[in-house]
Amino acid sequence: MPAAPTLPELYDAHAAGLFHYFTSFTGNEADAKDLLQEFFIKLARQQIPAGIASMRAWLLRLAHHHSIDWLRRHRVRRDAEEAAPVEMFATHEDPDQAELAQRLTRALALLPLEQRSVAQLKLWDGLTFEEIAEVQGIPLNTAASRYRYALEKLRSELRPLYDELKPS
Amino acid sequence: MNPNPDPFENDLRALQRRTLPAEWRDEMLQAAAQPPRVARAPRWLVAGWSLAWAAILVMYFTTPAEPSAPQAAGVSETAPPLLWQQRAAAIEALLAVN
Numbered sequence: 334m335p336a337a338p339t340l341p342e343l344y345d346a347h348a349a350g351l352f353h354y355f356t357s358f359t360g361n362e363a364d365a366k367d368l369l370q371e372f373f374i375k376l377a378r379q380q381i382p383a384g385i386a387s388m389r390a391w392l393l394r395l396a397h398h399h400s401i402d403w404l405r406r407h408r409v410r411r412d413a414e415e416a417a418p419v420e421m422f423a424t425h426e427d428p429d430q431a432e433l434a435q436r437l438t439r440a441l442a443l444l445p446l447e448q449r450s451v452a453q454l455k456l457w458d459g460l461t462f463e464e465i466a467e468v469q470g471i472p473l474n475t476a477a478s479r480y481r482y483a484l485e486k487l488r489s490e491l492r493p494l495y496d497e498l499k500p501s
Numbered sequence: 502m503n504p505n506p507d508p509f510e511n512d513l514r515a516l517q518r519r520t521l522p523a524e525w526r527d528e529m530l531q532a533a534a535q536p537p538r539v540a541r542a543p544r545w546l547v548a549g550w551s552l553a554w555a556a557i558l559v560m561y562f563t564t565p566a567e568p569s570a571p572q573a574a575g576v577s578e579t580a581p582p583l584l585w586q587q588r589a590a591a592i593e594a595l596l597a598v599n
Binding site for chain 1: 509510512513514516517518519520521525526528529530532533534535537
């Protein structure tokens with residue numbers, strides 16, 4: 334059985350993904366950073382089990398509970414959904430990609446929290462629907478349908494730009 | 502689950518998410534390495550509490566002992582019947598007067 338990873342190893346491998354996941358709940362960077370900080374403090378004080386099949390999914394499950402606790406404490410779900418979108422993507426040199434990234438950030442901010450978080454887990458964290466269902470404590474079909482709805486909304490929001498960029 | 506994701510999905514997936522500022526790493530790992538803070542009572546409260554207990558102990562050990570317990574116990578065991586007898590006599594005296 335492989336040894337449990339150290340905290341710096343976990344940070345290097347997963348902090349960015351966790352931060353983006355927290356951002357989908359908080360809607361702003363400062364709160365997401367605080368959540369990430371609290372999350373690592375919490376992680377440092379608990380036994381990290383060795384031999385976990387998917388460390389990413391395990392951490393995201395903890396992160397999901399952490400985010401739900403945060404939402405309960407702060408009761409800012411509405412504010413988070415209405416806040417200005419946090420820049421999520423790296424700066425792209427290709428102007429078309431940069432434009433797509435910017436529009437996508439705005440389109441993601443328009444999605445309901447449930448769909449946005451599922452889309453993030455599927456598209457950029459590479460989780461399967463089974464893992465997403467486990468992370469969020471929802472049925473598999475719910476995870477799949479939330480993703481489908483999210484993707485359709487993103488497609489319709491981005492269609493004009495996407496169709497314009499596609500031939501190139 | 503879906504072996505052939507559509508090109509739109511692939512294009513979204515290809516966008517790189519931004520990385521975190523480098524300075525966050527040390528900041529967060531240092532904060533995580535700090536020992537947990539234990540909630541403690543303020544010093545003045547601890548000092549006051551200790552003084553009060555010290556005073557109680559000094560008074561306890563310097564005060565002379567009370568009269569011996571068996572005597573008191575004897576009184577308390579015999580007292581109720583005596584009281585009842587006195588009370589009954591008083592009631593009878595009252596009835597006799599009336």
